[in-house]
Amino acid sequence: MREVSSLEVKGDTCLIKTSLAQGSSPVLLPPHFCALRGECEVREMTKLEDHLEGIINIFHQYSIRLGDYDTLNKSELKKLITKELPNALKNTKDQPSIDKVFQELDADKDGQVTFEEFVVLVSRVLKTAHADIHKE
Numbered sequence: 063m064r065e066v067s068s069l070e071v072k073g074d075t076c077l078i079k080t081s082l083a084q085g086s087s088p089v090l091l092p093p094h095f096c097a098l099r100g101e102c103e104v105r106e107m108t109k110l111e112d113h114l115e116g117i118i119n120i121f122h123q124y125s126i127r128l129g130d131y132d133t134l135n136k137s138e139l140k141k142l143i144t145k146e147l148p149n150a151l152k153n154t155k156d157q158p159s160i161d162k163v164f165q166e167l168d169a170d171k172d173g174q175v176t177f178e179e180f181v182v183l184v185s186r187v188l189k190t191a192h193a194d195i196h197k198e
């Protein structure tokens with residue numbers, strides 16, 4: 063069980079900090095988790111759920127910077143790849159490589175990478191990481 067160390071309501075979102083064995087990790091819960099304003103129903107997240115939500119949080123950290131807050135343009139994708147995936151992807155500082163990744167991910171060719179399109183990259187990185195583990 064996680065122990066809740068602090069609980070804060072911001073607008074209609076609850077910020078709940080829980081204590082984990084490894085340290086403290088903030089968990090942002092969407093409004094439907096809140097039964098009443100000022101009172102939150104705390105649901106314990108599993109490790110996998112925590113990691114999955116972490117992927118969404120990272121996507122949002124970059125998608126909110128420019129233009130549409132929920133999609134990545136090329137410069138946001140470049141920053142995300144350079145800062146967050148420098149070991150998983152090769153040539154992350156090389157513009158032609160970034161252009162290629164962006165084109166591959168932007169399936170509907172609207173010049174923006176949505177979360178659904180971004181998941182393709184996450185899936186590719188995960189599959190490569192899994193294959194690499196079995197090589198050793």
Ligand SMILES: [Ca+2]
Nearest residue numbers: 168172174175
């Ligand atoms: Ca797109």
